[in-house]
Amino acid sequence: MEINKNLIRNFSIIAHIDHGKSTLADRLLEFTGALSDREMSEQVLDSMDLERERGITIKLQAVRLMHQAMDGQEYQLNLIDTPGHVDFSYEVSRSLAACEGALLIVDAAQGIEAQTLANIYLAMEQDLEIIPVINKIDLPSADPEGVKKELEDVLGIDPQEVVLVSAKTGQGTQEILEAIIKRIPPPVDNADRPLRALIFDSLYDSYRGAIPYIRVVDGSIKKGDQIKMMSSGKTFEVNEVGIFTPAPKVIDQLKAGEVGFISASIKNVKDTRVGDTITTAKDGADGPLPGYRKATPMVYCGLFPVDNANYEDLRDALERLQLNDASLIYEPENSVALGFGFRCGFLGLLHMEIIQERLEREYKIDLITTAPNVIYQVKTIDGAEINIDNPNNMPPVGEVESIAEPFVKATVMMPSNYVGAVMELSQEKRGAYESMEYLSELRVMLTYSLPLSEIIFDFFDQLKSKTKGYASLDYELSGYRVTDLVKLDILIGGEIVDALSCIVHRDKAYYQGRNFTNKLKELIPRQMFEIPIQAAIGNKVIARVNIKALRKNVLDKCYGGDISRKRKLLEKQKEGKKRMKQVGKVEIPQEAFMAVLSID
Amino acid sequence: MEDVGLYVHIPFCTSKCNYCDFVSFPYAMVKHQSTEYFQALKTEMELIRENFGALAVNTVYFGGGTPSLVSESFIDYVLSYIRRYFYVKEGIEISIEANPETVTLNKFKAYADMGINRVSLGVQTDSEDCLIEMSRHHSWNDVIYAVECAREAGFTNLGVDLIYGLPGQYLEQWENTLHKVLEQKPEHMSLYGLKLSQETAWGRLAQAGPLTFPDEDQQADMYLATQEIVRSAGLEQYEISNYAKPGFESRHNLIYWRGQHYLGIGVSAASYYNKYRWSNYRLLPQYIAGLKNRSWPREEMLTLSKREEMAETIIMGLRLIKEGVSISAFEERFGVSMHQIYEKEIVSLAEAGLIEEKDGHLLLTKQARLLANEVFREFI
Numbered sequence: 001m002e003i004n005k006n007l008i009r010n011f012s013i014i015a016h017i018d019h020g021k022s023t024l025a026d027r028l029l030e031f032t033g034a035l036s037d038r039e040m041s042e043q044v045l046d047s048m049d050l051e052r053e054r055g056i057t058i059k060l061q062a063v064r065l066m067h068q069a070m071d072g073q074e075y076q077l078n079l080i081d082t083p084g085h086v087d088f089s090y091e092v093s094r095s096l097a098a099c100e101g102a103l104l105i106v107d108a109a110q111g112i113e114a115q116t117l118a119n120i121y122l123a124m125e126q127d128l129e130i131i132p133v134i135n136k137i138d139l140p141s142a143d144p145e146g147v148k149k150e151l152e153d154v155l156g157i158d159p160q161e162v163v164l165v166s167a168k169t170g171q172g173t174q175e176i177l178e179a180i181i182k183r184i185p186p187p188v189d190n191a192d193r194p195l196r197a198l199i200f201d202s203l204y205d206s207y208r209g210a211i212p213y214i215r216v217v218d219g220s221i222k223k224g225d226q227i228k229m230m231s232s233g234k235t236f237e238v239n240e241v242g243i244f245t246p247a248p249k250v251i252d253q254l255k256a257g258e259v260g261f262i263s264a265s266i267k268n269v270k271d272t273r274v275g276d277t278i279t280t281a282k283d284g285a286d287g288p289l290p291g292y293r294k295a296t297p298m299v300y301c302g303l304f305p306v307d308n309a310n311y312e313d314l315r316d317a318l319e320r321l322q323l324n325d326a327s328l329i330y331e332p333e334n335s336v337a338l339g340f341g342f343r344c345g346f347l348g349l350l351h352m353e354i355i356q357e358r359l360e361r362e363y364k365i366d367l368i369t370t371a372p373n374v375i376y377q378v379k380t381i382d383g384a385e386i387n388i389d390n391p392n393n394m395p396p397v398g399e400v401e402s403i404a405e406p407f408v409k410a411t412v413m414m415p416s417n418y419v420g421a422v423m424e425l426s427q428e429k430r431g432a433y434e435s436m437e438y439l440s441e442l443r444v445m446l447t448y449s450l451p452l453s454e455i456i457f458d459f460f461d462q463l464k465s466k467t468k469g470y471a472s473l474d475y476e477l478s479g480y481r482v483t484d485l486v487k488l489d490i491l492i493g494g495e496i497v498d499a500l501s502c503i504v505h506r507d508k509a510y511y512q513g514r515n516f517t518n519k520l521k522e523l524i525p526r527q528m529f530e531i532p533i534q535a536a537i538g539n540k541v542i543a544r545v546n547i548k549a550l551r552k553n554v555l556d557k558c559y560g561g562d563i564s565r566k567r568k569l570l571e572k573q574k575e576g577k578k579r580m581k582q583v584g585k586v587e588i589p590q591e592a593f594m595a596v597l598s599i600d
Numbered sequence: 601m602e603d604v605g606l607y608v609h610i611p612f613c614t615s616k617c618n619y620c621d622f623v624s625f626p627y628a629m630v631k632h633q634s635t636e637y638f639q640a641l642k643t644e645m646e647l648i649r650e651n652f653g654a655l656a657v658n659t660v661y662f663g664g665g666t667p668s669l670v671s672e673s674f675i676d677y678v679l680s681y682i683r684r685y686f687y688v689k690e691g692i693e694i695s696i697e698a699n700p701e702t703v704t705l706n707k708f709k710a711y712a713d714m715g716i717n718r719v720s721l722g723v724q725t726d727s728e729d730c731l732i733e734m735s736r737h738h739s740w741n742d743v744i745y746a747v748e749c750a751r752e753a754g755f756t757n758l759g760v761d762l763i764y765g766l767p768g769q770y771l772e773q774w775e776n777t778l779h780k781v782l783e784q785k786p787e788h789m790s791l792y793g794l795k796l797s798q799e800t801a802w803g804r805l806a807q808a809g810p811l812t813f814p815d816e817d818q819q820a821d822m823y824l825a826t827q828e829i830v831r832s833a834g835l836e837q838y839e840i841s842n843y844a845k846p847g848f849e850s851r852h853n854l855i856y857w858r859g860q861h862y863l864g865i866g867v868s869a870a871s872y873y874n875k876y877r878w879s880n881y882r883l884l885p886q887y888i889a890g891l892k893n894r895s896w897p898r899e900e901m902l903t904l905s906k907r908e909e910m911a912e913t914i915i916m917g918l919r920l921i922k923e924g925v926s927i928s929a930f931e932e933r934f935g936v937s938m939h940q941i942y943e944k945e946i947v948s949l950a951e952a953g954l955i956e957e958k959d960g961h962l963l964l965t966k967q968a969r970l971l972a973n974e975v976f977r978e979f980i
Contacts, residue, residue, distance in 0.1 A: 528974060548817075551816055551817050551819075551970060552816050552819050552820040552823065552970045553970070553973040554840060554970055554971065554973055555973060556792040556841045557795075558857075559856050560871075561870035561879060562870075563856065563870075563872070563877070563912060564912075567911065567912055570915070570973065570977050570980045573977055574977045577977070
């Protein structure tokens with residue numbers, strides 16, 4: 001079936017987290033009849049349990065909607081969903097690159113938030129037509145007029161263009177669809193050019209292999225075509241071409257302007273990198289579409305199975321997760337304290353948490369996670385430059401010339417009465433003030449330059465608590481800078497516990513050392529001997545506490561009815577002991593390793 | 601068949617003490633069921649007789665609850681059926697637990713007449729404030745009176761139970777308690793560090809905050825002081841929490857610690873017989889109704905593996921401070937040597953100074969008494 005290019009619209013929805021993106025997508029699906037009511041489960045597009053639970057979209061999806069517009073024509077609307085978190089901003093940018101327009105959703109009660117702004121800048125970079133949508137107008141606290149004014153003041157958006165909706169009640173759904181058709185331009189017809197298709201996502205299917213989701217920009221693609229990935233030069237034969245309705249449906253071909261998927265016996269998602277361009281193996285395009293870059297992990301941590309016998313299971317699980325997530329990287333790591341595990345790299349903190357949760361939930365592996373860290377650039381005195389993703393690989397103090405750490409430009413938006421608190425927090429986290437702008441009389445945007453390591457530690461949690469949840473944060477990497485960093489070691493019973501080592505700023509080392517040791521004192525149970533806990537930089541001990549020797553652990557009473565009950569109690573104690581990690585003579589509970597993650 | 605110890609649970613109390621997690625019911629509320637309860641005890645003994653034959657009994661122990669709360673005729677009734685359904689040897693230990701405020705000279709005389717020869721008195725503390733705090737119903741004067749009556753009725757084997765680690769208690773207070781109680785010259789003392797259980801009133805109060813208890817270190821100090829004070833009064837420690845004049849060790853309780861067999865009769869009572877452990881229903885109506893139908897009132901039954909029996913034999917035996925676990929008896933019972941099974945554990949615990957071998961017995965060292973769980977765990 002030949003479709004007139006003028007009847008195609010490709011669009012994304014961009015929004016700050018919780019502004020109702022998924023609910024609105026559901027309404028669009030419902031309204032256009034893509035799903036019957038019966039098939040409608042809440043928020044269809046968030047297909048992973050985890051996504052639904054956290055209310056965020058992690059994996060992108062693309063759906064083709066057919067809509068009979070007021071002008072009597074039937075339009076093909078391709079909705080490309082985007083993840084709503086800063087960790088995945090590259091993925092967002094690629095999704096946007098696959099579209100001609102975007103719905104910008106803003107909560108009628110919350111107004112513009114940090115990610116609203118970040119997303120809209122991404123959309124503007126792609127030169128997209130933006131349809132501003134104010135959602136949740138059914139809320140009692142909704143202030144659509146105020147938000148309109150904010151949009152106008154901050155982003156120069158004409159209040160006349162704003163569509164008011166309630167994704168919850170469905171009010172305004174039709175207006176959105178009409179706006180999409182009227183305002184977003186149809187794709188340019190480049191069907192006669194050599195194939196160029198942008199990969200904006202991919203999925204791993206255990207039968208068909210990696211399935212790239214594509215936007216055909218030039219030419220067309222169909223079953224039997226020999227294709228080439230332009231970043232790697234690898235070639236494949238197309239087995240299937242299809243669209244999502246949202247259920248996958250095989251069709252004959254995808255032509256310039258259309259969105260869909262292909263399958264081509266691609267064994268690994270690594271060969272379907274987001275942002276890459278697909279062309280034909282022979283007589284392909286001269287150059288790729290702009291914007292491809294390899295996803296680089298920014299945050300690293302060690303993942304260790306609680307039970308070392310599960311090491312192989314963990315490896316298998318990571319392998320399988322990586323099939324679907326090329327940005328996850330891992331390599332074996334061996335810790336004296338925790339045994340065999342993996343050093344894993346993630347796009348950001350949320351990405352890290354998601355992977356951890358999936359490992360524990362879907363693969364049922366109990367994990368010990370070490371404190372996350374960034375990549376440090378270390379210059380040694382003999383002139384070598386090395387990247388350090390694990391504090392334990394830090395060269396000895398005497399060999400280090402300098403250490404540089406990544407900084408980000410962080411944008412925080414908040415009600416103006418919290419400015420003081422946020423400034424104080426940013427200062428505390430070694431931030432350098434850059435600018436402050438009033439978005440309205442009541443809302444302020446602060447820009448700070450902050451070390452990424454502070455952000456991944458607990459900046460976000462503290463920001464939320466200091467602003468009662470009203471602040472929103474966005475950040476982008478701004479480069480490396482040399483700072484005065486030191487490796488902080490923790491010694492338990494006189495031995496360094498490698499899994500607890502971390503890299504901190506020298507000015508904070510004393511404070512952190514004291515915090516760590518105190519926290520560990522709380523968490524490590526008394527044992528039959530005294531246990532010194534020390535924090536040290538190199539050979540210099542900067543904090544020390546002692547856990548007193550255990551004095552009394554005895555069942556005072558043990559008679560007829562107690563015996564088996566007490567035996568079971570002891571069995572349980574023994575089981576608990578087994579789950580502890582032994583360093584020297586000292587047994588350390590798992591929580592102790594997690595504890596450094598939650599120190600304030 | 602091997603002889604058994606017989607335990608009879610009398611689950612009635614005036615009210616629940618704030619630290620207690622035993623199965624007991626307020627007597628005023630269930631008094632109308634007491635006749636039925638004692639009949640049920642009789643039926644349970646009948647069932648045992650039908651199933652196991654006439655077993656020889658070498659100790660009888662009435663525990664609770666508060667066995668001294670009910671009329672002595674109920675106790676007599678149970679004892680007469682014990683004598684009918686079991687072979688009760690001459691001169692065996694027959695004990696009863698008593699609370700000071702529930703006994704009189706006549707009651708003790710009645711106990712003596714029916715053959716009871718050992719009384720275990722629930723004193724707990726001498727502090728009047730603390731007794732109130734615990735919801736006990738006696739005073740120190742009641743204790744003195746009870747001891748006098750017991751002696752006058754002819755009891756020459758009198759035990760006293762005390763608890764240390766009570767709210768607000770400090771070392772000197774506990775030492776005074778011990779001295780005061782020792783003046784009453786008991787033959788036996790059971791001295792327990794308070795363990796707060798979540799199911800008790802105190803457990804909840806401690807968590808909520810209004811009550812503060814001595815911590816682990818203070819309890820340890822109290823324990824160490826106890827050993828000295830009690831020893832100098834002529835009582836020897838023979839178990840982790842038990843002290844007696846030589847020859848007055850609780851023979852019934854020794855059955856538990858030596859891994860020998862016992863049968864428990866009554867609601868919630870526990871039995872160990874022939875590698876089976878079981879315990880009875882914990883609810884009164886369920887227990888009574890079950891026995892009305894002449895069905896076993898068992899709630900759960902556990903078959904011990906050989907390995908579990910061995911572990912229990914060692915951890916219970918090690919509680920006996922002086923006698924420990926006989927290495928030859930262990931081998932005789934299980935057909936395998938203790939060292940063969942537990943070589944690694946024995947060596948490392950001995951190296952750590954926590955156990956020792958003396959005259960063919962495995963014993964806890966003095967310093968291990970307070971850390972016995974750390975030792976026991978290794979044998980599980």
